[in-house]
Amino acid sequence: AQKITQTQPGMFVQEKEAVTLDCTYDTSDPSYGLFWYKQPSSGEMIFLIYQGSYDQQNATEGRYSLNFQKARKSANLVISASQLGDSAMYFCAMREFGSARQLTFGSGTQLTVLP
Amino acid sequence: DSGVTQTPKHLITATGQRVTLRCSPRSGDLSVYWYQQSLDQGLQFLIQYYNGEERAKGNILERFSAQQFPDLHSELNLSSLELGDSALYFCASSVATVGLAHEQFFGPGTRLTVL
Numbered sequence: 001a002q003k004i005t006q007t008q009p010g011m012f013v014q015e016k017e018a019v020t021l022d023c024t025y026d027t028s029d030p031s032y033g034l035f036w037y038k039q040p041s042s043g044e045m046i047f048l049i050y051q052g053s054y055d056q057q058n059a060t061e062g063r064y065s066l067n068f069q070k071a072r073k074s075a076n077l078v079i080s081a082s083q084l085g086d087s088a089m090y091f092c093a094m095r096e097f098g099s100a101r102q103l104t105f106g107s108g109t110q111l112t113v114l115p
Numbered sequence: 116d117s118g119v120t121q122t123p124k125h126l127i128t129a130t131g132q133r134v135t136l137r138c139s140p141r142s143g144d145l146s147v148y149w150y151q152q153s154l155d156q157g158l159q160f161l162i163q164y165y166n167g168e169e170r171a172k173g174n175i176l177e178r179f180s181a182q183q184f185p186d187l188h189s190e191l192n193l194s195s196l197e198l199g200d201s202a203l204y205f206c207a208s209s210v211a212t213v214g215l216a217h218e219q220f221f222g223p224g225t226r227l228t229v230l
Contacts, residue, residue, distance in 0.1 A: 035218070043203060044117070045221035091158065101209075102148055102160035102171055103219060 003027065004092050004106035011111050013082045020067070021077040021109045023092030031097035034075040036066065039108070040088040048090075051075055082113045118142065119222035121206050127228045133194040136225045140187055140208030146170070147189040148209075148219060149181055153202035164189055196229045203227075 005024045013019035025034065036048040051059045051066045059066040067076040079086055089110050093103040118141035128134055140147050149161040151174075160173035164183035175181075178196075183189040193200060203226050207219040 037221075043226070044223050045205060045207075047218050047220070050218065093158075101146070102163055102173060103150075103207075104160070105158040107157050 003104045004094055006092055006106035006109050008109045009107070011109055012114055013079075013111065014114050015084060016081055018078060018080045019082055019111065021079070021090050021092075021111065023075045023077065023106060025073050025075060025092070025094050027073075027094065027096055029096040033095045033097075034066070034068070035093040035095070035103060036064070036075075036077045037091045037093060037105075038086075038088045039091065045091075049077070079111075084113050084115060087111060087113045117220040117222065119144075119206060119208050119220050121204075121222035121225050123225060124223065125226050125228075127230065128196060129230055130196055130198060132196050132229075133192065134196065134227065136191040136193070136204055136206075136227075138189045138191070138206030138208075138222055140189070140206075141220055144208035144210050144220070145187065146209045147183055147187070148207040149175075149189070149191050150205040150207065151202045152205060152224075153199075156202075158205075161191070193227070198229050201227055201229045 032053045034051045038046045049059050049061045049064045049066050051068045058068050063080045065078045089108045091108045092106040120139045122137045145166045148163045152158045161175040162181050163171040167183050178194050181191045203224045205224045206222045209219045
């Protein structure tokens with residue numbers, strides 16, 4: 001079974017609007033962390049935001065926030081006030097405490113910001 | 116700039132050949148991870164080293180091997196190359212192997228093309 005599912009292969013958003021990128025995950029480990037990474041066309045992977053399974057508050061980092069719904073096993077990324085430079089591939093990833101420390105990635109969502 | 120360096124940036128070789136990809140982690144990071152990003156498999160974890168010792172193995176083929184040296188740089192060796200090995204290979208580093216929140220910093224990647 002897929003551990004990380006990103007159901008939106010591509011998304012479009014108008015500049016200055018907010019956009020939500022979906023991510024659902026599957027784990028039986030009570031301790032886990034969820035990450036979002038951005039991959040622009042240049043190829044590098046840029047860390048955006050982290051949410052721990054025991055964190056009470058939703059994580060925020062500048063224009064990025066994570067809508068964490070533990071019971072639904074979802075960890076959606078919200079980007080507010082989209083900018084043209086936000087156009088990129090976005091990956092949701094998970095690290096489980098009980099297993100090795102590597103990240104398991106979803107298939108990604110290609111976000112295009114329209115002027 | 117994440118502080119993780121990878122060389123070479125691009126590599127073009129022929130089937131059956133052997134190549135070595137090199138990674139230098141961020142200063143102070145003891146843990147190194149290798150990931151493969153291909154069109155059909157997405158982003159997959161290959162192998163992790165911590166302070167010179169192998170800590171976890173993912174979907175790494177037997178034709179592939181890695182090591183981490185005393186100065187903490189790591190090399191990924193790919194042998195008997197096949198067309199399907201063409202991919203972007205990332206190295207990532209983190210300060211520790213325990214703890215969920217430790218962000219992994221990704222290098223710029225090595226793009227391998229097998230002809």
